[in-house]
Amino acid sequence: MANLYVQAxxxxxxxxxxxxxxxxxxxxxxxxxxxxxxxxxxxxxxxxPGMAWTIVHLSHFAVTYQFFHWKKGTPFAEDQxxxxxxxxxxxxxxxxxxxxxxxxxxxxxxxLYLIASHTTDYQHPMLFLNTLAxxxxxxxxxxxxxxxxxFGINADQ
Amino acid sequence: xxxxxxxGILAVLALIFISSSFAxxxxxxxxxxxxxxxxxxxxxxxxxxxxxxxxxxxxxxTAYDVTLADDSWxxxxxxSVIGNTSMSWGRLDAGSLVSHSFEFESKVxxxxxxxxxxxxxxxxxxxxxxxxxxxxxxxxxxxxDSDTGKKIEKLKRLQSSAPPAFHHHRNQxxxxxxxxxxxxxxxxxxxxxxxxxxxxxxxxxxxxxxRIIDLWSHSSLQGYAPICLxxxxxxIRRLYLRIQDCxxxxxxxxxxxxxxxxxxxxxxxxKTLQRTKNVSRCLNLGSxxxxxxxxxxxxxxxxxxxxxxxxxxxxxxxxxxGGTTTLHTELEERVASFVGKPAAVVFGMGYVTNSxxxxxxxxxxxxxxxxxxxxxxxxxxxxxxGATVRVFQHNTxxxxxxxxxxxxxxxxPRTHRPWKKIIIVVEGIYSMEGELCKLPEIVAVCKKYxxxxxLDEAHSIGAVGxxxxxxxxxxxxxxxxxxxMMGTFTKSFGSCGGYIAGSKELIQYLKYTCPAHLYxxxxxxxxxxxxxxxxxxxxxxDGSSRGAQKLAGIRENSNFFRxxxxxxxxxVLGDNDSPVMPIMLYNPSKIPAFSRECLKRNVAxxxxxxxxxxxxxxxxxxxxxxxxTRKDLIKALEVISSVGDLVGVKYFPAEPNKQQLEEGRVxxx
Numbered sequence: 001m002a003n004l005y006v007q008a009x010x011x012x013x014x015x016x017x018x019x020x021x022x023x024x025x026x027x028x029x030x031x032x033x034x035x036x037x038x039x040x041x042x043x044x045x046x047x048x049p050g051m052a053w054t055i056v057h058l059s060h061f062a063v064t065y066q067f068f069h070w071k072k073g074t075p076f077a078e079d080q081x082x083x084x085x086x087x088x089x090x091x092x093x094x095x096x097x098x099x100x101x102x103x104x105x106x107x108x109x110x111x112l113y114l115i116a117s118h119t120t121d122y123q124h125p126m127l128f129l130n131t132l133a134x135x136x137x138x139x140x141x142x143x144x145x146x147x148x149x150x151f152g153i154n155a156d157q
Numbered sequence: 158x159x160x161x162x163x164x165g166i167l168a169v170l171a172l173i174f175i176s177s178s179f180a181x182x183x184x185x186x187x188x189x190x191x192x193x194x195x196x197x198x199x200x201x202x203x204x205x206x207x208x209x210x211x212x213x214x215x216x217x218x219t220a221y222d223v224t225l226a227d228d229s230w231x232x233x234x235x236x237s238v239i240g241n242t243s244m245s246w247g248r249l250d251a252g253s254l255v256s257h258s259f260e261f262e263s264k265v266x267x268x269x270x271x272x273x274x275x276x277x278x279x280x281x282x283x284x285x286x287x288x289x290x291x292x293x294x295x296x297x298x299x300x301x302d303s304d305t306g307k308k309i310e311k312l313k314r315l316q317s318s319a320p321p322a323f324h325h326h327r328n329q330x331x332x333x334x335x336x337x338x339x340x341x342x343x344x345x346x347x348x349x350x351x352x353x354x355x356x357x358x359x360x361x362x363x364x365x366x367x368r369i370i371d372l373w374s375h376s377s378l379q380g381y382a383p384i385c386l387x388x389x390x391x392x393i394r395r396l397y398l399r400i401q402d403c404x405x406x407x408x409x410x411x412x413x414x415x416x417x418x419x420x421x422x423x424x425x426x427x428k429t430l431q432r433t434k435n436v437s438r439c440l441n442l443g444s445x446x447x448x449x450x451x452x453x454x455x456x457x458x459x460x461x462x463x464x465x466x467x468x469x470x471x472x473x474x475x476x477x478x479g480g481t482t483t484l485h486t487e488l489e490e491r492v493a494s495f496v497g498k499p500a501a502v503v504f505g506m507g508y509v510t511n512s513x514x515x516x517x518x519x520x521x522x523x524x525x526x527x528x529x530x531x532x533x534x535x536x537x538x539x540x541x542x543g544a545t546v547r548v549f550q551h552n553t554x555x556x557x558x559x560x561x562x563x564x565x566x567x568x569x570p571r572t573h574r575p576w577k578k579i580i581i582v583v584e585g586i587y588s589m590e591g592e593l594c595k596l597p598e599i600v601a602v603c604k605k606y607x608x609x610x611x612l613d614e615a616h617s618i619g620a621v622g623x624x625x626x627x628x629x630x631x632x633x634x635x636x637x638x639x640x641x642m643m644g645t646f647t648k649s650f651g652s653c654g655g656y657i658a659g660s661k662e663l664i665q666y667l668k669y670t671c672p673a674h675l676y677x678x679x680x681x682x683x684x685x686x687x688x689x690x691x692x693x694x695x696x697x698x699d700g701s702s703r704g705a706q707k708l709a710g711i712r713e714n715s716n717f718f719r720x721x722x723x724x725x726x727x728x729v730l731g732d733n734d735s736p737v738m739p740i741m742l743y744n745p746s747k748i749p750a751f752s753r754e755c756l757k758r759n760v761a762x763x764x765x766x767x768x769x770x771x772x773x774x775x776x777x778x779x780x781x782x783x784x785x786t787r788k789d790l791i792k793a794l795e796v797i798s799s800v801g802d803l804v805g806v807k808y809f810p811a812e813p814n815k816q817q818l819e820e821g822r823v824x825x826x
Contacts, residue, residue, distance in 0.1 A: 004343040008774070010529060010551040020353075020772035025346035032347065033354065075391035076768050078533075084386060 015083060017074040018092045021101055030108065034060065050119035054126045057116040060109065061133035068105075069140045070154060085156055090146060097143035109137045185283075186251065187216035188223070190276050190291035197260075205238060209258035210274055210291055212249065220249045220278040220287075225257055227274035227291075235261040249278070290601050339730065339774060341743065342808050349743045349773050356745060360395030392767070396745070401427045403752035403764055409436055412444035413452035414784040418761055439756065440793055442779045443763035447620040447736050448707045449784030450651030450691045456699045457651070457690035461683045468682035476668075480679035488685045489656075491692050496618070496644070497626060497636035498658035500665075504673045505680045507615060507645030508534045510655030513673035514643070516542040518611075519578050524564055526557065526608070527582040530589065535582050535613060544580075545570060551590075554598035557581065561606045579608035580641075585617030585628035589770055589778065591731020591738050593617075596632045600639065609640040619649025620736050625695045625708050631734065652687040654680045710783040711736055718781055718790055725798050726811035730776075739765070739776035740797070740806065747804050748775050754800045760793055 006024040013019035020026070034056060042052040073084045074091075083091050093099045113134040120126045139145065149155040190212045197205045210227065214220055224245040230237075240259025249255060274291040397404075402421060410417040417436040423429060444451060464484065472480035485503065493501035504510045515538030519525060523544040527535055530551045539546045547564060550556040561579070568574050581603050583594045596612070603610045614627045622630030627644070629636050636642065641663065645655040657667060668674055695704040715736045722729045728741040742748055745766065752764045766775045781790075801807050 005340045006343050006346060008339040008341055010339075010771075014529065014548060016768045016772065020350075023346065023771075023773055024341070025343060026350060029347050029350040029354075033351070071388060073386065073388055075388045076393070077385075077389045078768050081386070081389070 013094060015074070015079070015091055015094070016076070017083065018088065021092060027104055034108075034112070048120075050116070050121065051126070053112070053116040053119050054130060057109075057112045057130055058133055060112060061137060064109070065137065065140070072154070072156075086147070087154075089141065095146070097146065102141065106138065106141045109134050185216050185280055186214050186218050186220035186249070186278065186287075188220060188249075188276055188278060188287075188289040189213045189215050190225070190274065190289060192227070192274055192291035204262070206235070206261045206263060207258060208261070209256060211254060211256045212276055212291075213254045214249045214251055217251045218280070219251060220280065222247065223249045223255075223276065223278040225274060225276050229274070230261060235263050238262055290605065339741065340728065341741075341773075345743050345808065346773065349745070352745050353772065356396055360391060363395065364391070396767075399427055400749040400752075402430060403749050406761070407432060411452040412441055412446055414441055414446075414449070414782060414786070414789055415439065416441045416444075416761075418756070437756075437759060439759045439761040440789055440796075441761055441782070442793060443761055444782070445616070445648040445780055446651070446782040446784060447616075447649045447711055447780070448625075448651075448691070448695070449710075449782055450649070450687070450694075451782075452784070454651070454691070454694070456694050456701075456703075457687055460690050461687050464686035465683040470683065471681050472679050474678065475676050476674050476679045482682055482685075484682050484685040484689070485679060488680070488689055491689055492656050493658055495626065495692050495696070496642055496656075496658045497629070498642060498660070500661045500663075501656050501658040502664050502667055502671075502674060503654055503656045503680055503685075505654050505678055506673075507647050507653070507655035509673050509677065510643060510645065510657060511535050511613065512538040512541060513671055513677075514641075514657055514667065515539055515580075515582075515611075517667065517671045518542075518641070519544045519580055522569060522574075522576065523578040523580070524576045525580050525582060526560055526564070528552065528584065528587075528594075530587050531582060531584060532588070532613065532615070535584075539582070551587075552592060552595050554595055554602050557599060558602045558606075561602065561608065565606060579606070580611050581608050582611045582613065585612060585614040586621070586735055586737060588616050588737060589739060589765065589776070591735045591778075593621075593628060593632070593732045593735055596628060596634050596639075600634055604638070610638070611641045611643065612639045614642060614644040615655075616648055616737060618644040619691075619695060620711060621734055623708070625649070625704070646684075646688050650688045650691040652684045652691070654684060654688070707783040711781065714783065714785055714790060715781045717787075718779070718794070721794050722797070723809075724811065725794075725801070726807035726809045727797075727801060728806075728808045736781045737778065738781070739778045740801075741808065742775045742777055742804075742806055743773060745775060747806060748777075750804045751777055751800060751806065754803060755796060758796045758800065760796045762797075 008023050011019050011022045013022060037059075038052055038056045041047075041055050042049065045052065045055070047055075068089045069087050072087050073081070086095075089105075092101055113130050116130050117127055190210055192208065192210045194206060194208050197207055199205060208227065210225060212223065212225060222245070224243065226243040228242065230242060238260045240257075242259060244257040246255055276289045276291065277286045278289070280287055402423065406421070407419045408416050409419050415438055418439045420433050420435045420437060421430040422433055423431070446452075450457060468482055468484065472482065474480040476485070489501045489503055492503060493499060504513070511532070511534035515525070515535070519542050521543040523542075525539045525542070525544050525546045527539060527546065527548055528551055529548040547560055549560045561581075564579075565576070569576060581599065583596070583599055585594055585596075586592070587594070594612075600610055612628070617628040617631075619625045619627070621628060624630065627642075628634075629639060629642075640659060642658045643655065644658075646652040647654075657664070659667075690699075693699050694701075695708070697704050712734055715738070716733055719729055719731065719733065719738050722738065722740065730739045730741065731737055742751055742764070748764045748766050752762060755762050762777050762779060764775070764777045770776060785793075
């Protein structure tokens with residue numbers, strides 16, 4: 001593993017907030033973090049594997065919704081606020097829809113949902129919560145929802 | 158029938174109209190050539206390179222005496238197996254296509270960078286031979302199983318013996334440039350993402366608790382809007398302030414090879430820092446002191462003090478009011494002749510030179526295509542000009558060509574009219590990468606599509622090239638081919654200010670319109686004298702050979718330092734002959750570790766993190782100076798090696814075999 005090298009091409013993305021997502025190793029890190037958090041939840045709470053997956057799924061929903069679809073702008077001031085009206089999801093790949101990164105990020109919550117539902121044997125109330133979470137996340141990632149603010153939620157003043 | 162007749166006439170008129178608008182292109186042949194290089198594996202050991210070049214006459218007239226010459230295959234390295242690198246045809250009719258192909262075997266392991274093939278042809282209506290270039294190809298790693306030691310020797314011999322000449326339009330490539338992509342160990346990439354994630358999570362948690370605590374406290378600013386919107390200052394507060402002591406270190410002596418760094422202490426965990434009275438004498442590896450003019454110089458300093466007494470520290474007015482002294486006119490003449498252009502204009506500040514000139518050169522309706530890693534001053538100037546800005550992948554002429562073609566075909570946004578002007582902005586040496594620009598290829602692409610070239614030589618003027626004239630001299634590009642040459646005096650000349658050099662008409666226009674010339678204070682007279690004196694020293698006009706010694710010194714120092722670092726196993730970016738060498742750190746925790754440990758051992762390095770570099774590619778940037786002696790460099794190497802072991806930044810194995818393999822990636826002719 002130590003001898004495995006990857007090459008990093010300089011991307012043309014000027015937005016420093018999102019350009020890190022185009023480098024090699026991001027997808028693997030994302031999946032590994034989810035897996036390790038499942039292990040941590042399992043060891044801390046001592047619950048069944050299915051319950052642990054549900055907890056991971058729901059906290060993943062909360063975290064990714066907050067950072068991808070709620071928070072707007074960039075965490076530094078060098079770009080003079082050109083992205084202040086865009087959430088992180090709207091900023092990736094310069095707003096181009098249906099790129100590889102976006103498809104990957106769309107698939108991850110769906111896969112998590114399937115794992116969580118399967119390991120809890122599709123019982124309520126976990127099924128309801130999981131379905132609600134994946135529904136919200138998937139709808140938020142549709143190309144049609146680019147820059148759409150429903151009922152003015154999270155719109156600017 | 159009548160309708161068909163009318164529509165027929167309209168179609169004919171439209172055709173005439175359209176073809177007359179292409180009048181320039183349609184009455185002469187237009188040669189387009191595509192070069193394709195592919196690797197063929199005959200058996201597991203033998204590999205052949207097959208090259209095929211298609212030449213196509215896209216114009217509407219016939220081209221005569223078409224000759225194709227592909228000189229980019231050095232005979233020492235490549236054996237011709239089938240076919241010839243040159244070919245000629247008597248005529249090439251309009252719209253027709255000819256192909257030529259040949260095959261090679263290579264003797265060494267190398268990365269081949271596509272150099273264009275040259276096609277010359279005759280047009281009956283014009284007197285001289287016309288020239289066209291094939292599209293360059295992307296790097297192609299050619300493997301062979303010859304002995305590592307022998308091939309490295311062979312490559313070193315080639316590197317030193319190949320001619321660096323580049324004449325008018327002939328595109329022979331350079332041996333000095335050796336750019337490679339950043340290679341990260343996979344595990345390091347994963348751990349770096351994880352570290353940043355952890356820092357981010359902790360920052361968010363602290364912000365969350367801070368917001369809860371602030372709810373309970375009373376603020377005297379009820380009703381005012383917050384100064385920072387949203388998460389604008391998150392990076393500064395939660396990541397940068399934690400390691401604040403590694404940046405902005407104050408010094409208390411001139412930035413020579415050794416200087417005094419003031420020590421600072423913090424009582425509240427790096428939120429605020431207080432200066433102490435202690436100074437430590439450290440080796441300076443961070444200043445842009447390329448030729449050693451930053452400290453007192455035996456020729457320059459007496460003359461600077463004399464002009465200080467004669468002219469006073471500041472002219473106290475702008476150039477057009479009362480701020481042009483004899484020093485300023487002499488400075489502009491000297492800079493113009495040094496750089497190799499007819500005229501030059503000088504400004505008081507380097508950053509302002511870029512950000513105030515670009516809005517004057519181009520406006521709405523124009524197109525600026527800039528390299529993705531250009532300096533902030535260029536980005537600022539481009540944004541302020543109102544022109545459309547596009548970026549191309551760093552130092553990739555093929556991507557530049559792709560972007561140019563796309564943009565020219567599209568035209569202006571919404572109206573799709575042709576662009577009023579296209580300017581390509583590149584830098585000579587990129588300060589965060591230490592890489593040289595691929596100037597010959599980029600100039601070739603620009604000439605093909607009739608775009609202007611703007612070259613920012615802030616780091617390369619005075620530091621590279623045989624006589625110090627910058628990247629054009631080093632890479633063999635004629636200065637008449639670069640339209641606007643910009644540079645600063647802060648790096649190699651030990652002064653302050655920037656210049657723009659170009660044709661007489663351009664400089665005259667700039668003097669009428671540029672706000673930095675009309676309203677900003679002119680260069681301080683002692684600073685101008687420093688530049689004049691340092692140019693005299695570099696050119697040897699002071700009567701000694703110190704200039705040539707300095708130039709040779711910086712080249713030897715940089716090459717020595719870079720090769721030693723690479724032998725130790727560090728990942729060092731940048732090309733040979735470039736005095737800037739970034740050592741990759743990647744992990745955010747290694748940035749303060751490297752910086753602090755080096756400072757403890759009395760070596761001052763500059764570490765660069767986000768957002769000056771991409772998030773993951775944090776680095777420690779070392780700038781070599783001609784003032785560093787061999788002893789200084791050896792001490793620096795020892796310190797960096799021990800700190801590198803401690804911190805764990807030696808990402809490549811340090812065996813000599815593997816390092817020679819890395820060195821084997823040179824650009825071949």
